[in-house]
Amino acid sequence: MARYAREVAVVAFAQSDHLRRTDELSEVEMVMPVLHQVLAATGLKAGEIGFTCSGSSDYLAGRAFSFTMTLDGVGAWPPISESHVEMDGAWALYEAWVKIQTGEADTALVYSYGKSSPGSVRDVLTRQLDPYYVAPLWPDSVALAALQAQALIDAGETDETGLAAIGARSRASAGANPHAQLSGAVAQGPYQVAPLRTGDCPPIGDGAAAVILAAGDVARRLCERPAWITGIDHRIEAHSLGLRDLTDSPSTRIAAEHAGVFEAPVDTAELHAPFSSQEVVLRKALGLGGDVAVNPSGGALAANPMMAAGLIRIGEAAARIHRGESDRAVAHATSGPCLQQNLVAVLEGDRA
C-alpha cells in the first residue's frame, strides 16, 4: 500500500523515568540521557542525523526560548538542521516525518520534554485558552475535563464507576512499566472537580522522551523490526468549547480515517487520554473493541509529562512492534483542553 512517497519507521525509542519533581536536573540534564539512549540503540552519531525536531513549552519552564537550552544536549556542532514545535513531541515527530517524506532527510531525531514541577500546571494551562472569553476566568485543565466527563455521564456513555475502572486498569498495566510515575493500586481519592476524582486525573510530573525515525533501507539497517508509520494525520476542533459536542471527537475520527486506522484491525492502542473520561471518547472515535490492548504502558494516567506524553504513546506503540508484541498498533496524541487537537498514527511491523 503506497499511501506516502517514502516508507518511514520509528527505529528507536527511549524515555526518562517520570517523577513528581526533578529539582536537581536542568532540562538539558533530563533530556540528554534519552538522547544518548536512542542514538546508542541505532549506533548513529548526532552529526549523522538528517533532521532534529523537538517539542516543549515555554509556559512550563516559565521563560522564553527555553528549548534552546536543551539543544545543548544534542551536540549541535557542526551546525545541524533543527526545528521546534511549541507542542507535544508527537507534532515534532509529524514535522520530522514530513521532512523525511520530502526527501530532505533519511533520519530524524525527535525529542520532547516537560517539567511541570516548577509551576502550577493547572493554572499554567489556562494560558493556552481563548484570551478574550475564556482565559480571564482561569478555568483549569481539570475543570474543563470535568465538564466533558459530566457530558459523557449525562449522555449515558459512562459513569463514575466506569471512569474509576479506567484509572485502575491503567495503573495496574503500569506495573510493568518501570518509567511510570504511578502504578499498582492507587486510591480513587476525593473529587478534584466533580465528577472527576484524583484517580481520574493524570499525575503531574517531569519527564522526557526521544525517538529516531528512518526511511526505507536505512530503517531496516538500524532496527531488526522497524515500526513502520503506515499512516499519520492530525486534526483540530473549533476552539470554543461551547461549539463542540464534548462527548465525541470528530477530529480524532477524521485523523484516524486519513491514517488508515479502519482499513485493518489493530491489536494495540496507545491513547493519550490524560483524564479517564477522555479514553471513553477516544475508544468511540477510534472504534476500539474489547480485543485491543489499550494503553498496556499505563498511558497518561500513569505518567503525563507535559509535551512528551503524546510522543511517548507513539514510542510505546513502536516499542511493542520492535519487541514483536504487536503487528499493527494505533498511537494517539492530544493537545489542548478536552481533546482539542488530535494526532493519530498507525504503526506496523513486517510480518514473518
Next chain:
Amino acid sequence: MTAASPPEILRAPLVVEFPFTRSLGPVQSAFLTGLREGVVLGVTTADGKVMVPPVEYDPVTAEEIRDLVEVGTTGTVTTWAWNGSPRPNQPLATPFAWVLVRLDGADTALLHALDAPGPEAVTTGMRVRVRWAGERTGAITDIACFEPAGDGEAHGEAAPHSGEFADAVTGIVAEARLDYSYSPGRAQTAYIAGLSEQKTIGERCPSCHKVYVPPRGACPTCGVATTDRVEVGPAGTVTTYCIVNIKAKNLDIEVPYVYAHIALDGAGLALHGRIGGIPYDQVRMGLRVEPVWTEGGRYPDHYRPTGEPDADYDVYKELI
C-alpha cells in the same frame, strides 16, 4: 579541581507577569461592549445558527460573519462540573459549578461559573440567569457568574442588533501572573554557590575539554554531560567590548561605560561584565582584568585592570 560534595539544589520564586494588550475586531468589540451595557450579543451563521459567545468566522465554512443578534440573559446548563476548591483568579472564591450555558436564543454554549449552594443544586438542563458584576468594563468578567433561575423565566428568541454602542470597547488588557519555584539544577547551583565564596566555577567537557562558565550541565558541541568542576579566574582577558552611551532605566551607572566579553583564565568561553577603574576610551582587546566584589555582592560588580601586560592576541583569539 572537582568539588567534594554537591551543594543543596537552589530554589527561588520566579514570577512571570504579562499584561497583554489585545485589540478587538468588530464582533468581539460589540460583544464585550454589550456586556458592559448589560446586553448579550451573538452572531448568526449562514445556516442560521446563533453563536454565543460570537465567533468572527464560521467554524464550518470559515466565512466571515458579522450579523449580530441579541440573546437572552437566561439560559440552560448543557454540562457542568462542581469546583469544590476554587483557585486564585477564578470567578468566585466560594465553591461553585463550572457551567456551559446555552443562553435563550443561542445554539452554542458559553463557559462561566454558576453560584449554587452545592452540587446537589446543579443539574444539566437547569435554568440559570446572568448575574452582572457591579462595575462593568467590557470584559467577560462583566458577567460575575450565573445564578439559578426559575423554570418560568422567559425563553427568548434571538433578535437582530446593530452592535452599535456609544464609546465602544476596542481592546482588553489580558492580565496574567504565573508563579513558579525555579530551580537552576545541579550545574548552575554549583556556579551560584561558588559565587557566594567569590569563586567562579565552570565545568569541563570530558570529550573536547572546553571549560564552560557559567556551566549549564552539557557541552553544546559534543552533546555530553559536563561533570568535572573547575575553578577559573579570578583574572581574565578582555576579548571584545563595546562602549555604552545610553543610560539604562533604573541603572545607576554613569555613561559612557564599557561592557566587555572577558575570558577568565582557564575558561573555554568568555562571559560578560562591566569594565571599571580605567577611562572608557582606554579599554582594549587583550586588557588583563580582575573582578571587583562589593560588600555582600552575589556576583562581581565590575572588572578592573590588573596592571599586567596585555595578553597576546594568539592566546585569546579562539575565545572571541
